[in-house]
Amino acid sequence: MSPMNGSGDLSSEMEVDAFRHLFPLRFHERHLLESIRPDGRPLGRARDTTLALGAVASADGSALAKIGCTTMLAAIKMEVMTPTVESPDEGCIAVEFHMPPICSPIVRPGRPAEVAPVVSKQLSDTILRQVVVTFSGMIDLKDLSLVSGKAAWMAYLDIYCLDADGALFDTALLSAVAAFCHLKFPMVSLNDDGRLVVVSGESKGGKSGKEAVNKEQRKLNLISIPFSLTCTLHKNYILADPTAEEESIMETLVTVVLDSSLRLVSFYKPGGPVLAFTSAVM
């Protein structure tokens, strides 16, 4: 853009905005030539990430994650259930990802976002990946068992997207992992029918025969924590952590998920061909 003098500042701002909306691709390419992006980040830098644990007081574990403007709130509620016959000492995790209309102007009550079930399925694959032969997921379902064959924990993980500004899967995974880190098992005790019920934190004295089955409020043991990064590829440039605007104009999107021992959990790339891929993997 040619520099304008002080009095022309307002009109130059409007021109920049108009150019950005009318020719978004050229606007971004002009920036890429200088190895910078419209919000001032260099190509490889992700946006500022913040994480707040315990955002929801009534849930057993919760976290609020923000990457730039993308905000996700994850909360876990635990319930006691009877395990299935095939796996009597394993619990269960149910992952739900919601995109309410608050998050983005393209989501409306009658028209759910296309991307929501996809992200939800990816998340549940990443968190739960458990195979019969070897175990390779984040959480051992056997950890969730209480009394083998009779009772086990069922964890309901709900993730709400509060603001969708690109890199949805990254933020969702971050908030889910943080919620699991923050999770504390509620106390349970055996009631008179021989079933386990959840007791609240304060003990109500005077009820005889109610001994807590798990006295200490323990935390869940995470085996390997997955991290993910979404990048877009455009011609020969790799942009890390795109915003929604960048995502919508650039065709190819790659999401790489690595776990704490640097093994590849997922390499998800739907889209156009890429030429030099090894650099993208690193």
Next chain:
Amino acid sequence: MEVDRADGRTRNQLRPLACTRGTLNRAHGSATWSQGETKVLAAVFGPKAGTKKNENPEKACIEVIWKPKTGQIGKPEKEYEMILKTTLQSICLLTVNPNTTTSIIVQVVNDDGALLPCAINAACAALVDAGIPLKHLAVAICCCLPDGGYVILDPCKLEEQRTKAFAYLVFPNSLASVRRKGSLQVEVEPVEHGIITSVTRGVMPVEDYLRCLERGRAVSAKLSEFLRRSM
């Protein structure tokens, strides 16, 4: 897991491929693709007038509907639809017919492992049958990594369930069979070395993933030969 697989194939051997075009006579284009027991039927209707609400009217729009063999449509089907849609969007020439919609309906006839690659191959063959302009064809392959640390190709359902990680890879078809021999001067990495789509499930070390890619790419040449011969 031993090297010999349950059905006696070697590691790099694919199941018998079969492709028929023009199976449905009301659809604008249709194809069945089978790899061993896995069979998928794809039908193409289009281009029809108008695009969907949020899509760019300067380009053609692609819509994919995935019908499972049994059961209701749930999240896995939506994910497959999304993957297919983005893959096919990248191989179609979208600017030739702007403001139109092409619908691709994929019906799973039988699922015996490597379902998504089979569907992508079937959709590609159906698009060719319908005459939709494409940049190049797409060949899809499934590689899985059983415990031994080696790569096996095109697993059947049992192998897929027992393995700890697998990857679906889609490559553009190689042009080596079209160009005359001896005229291949490469300064830049040729287009056929790119990957169109990659979806992985399960944890695997990075070197194993790169090995999957190499193996998949080598086989994609064979697959594209087969595709070309059956057109």
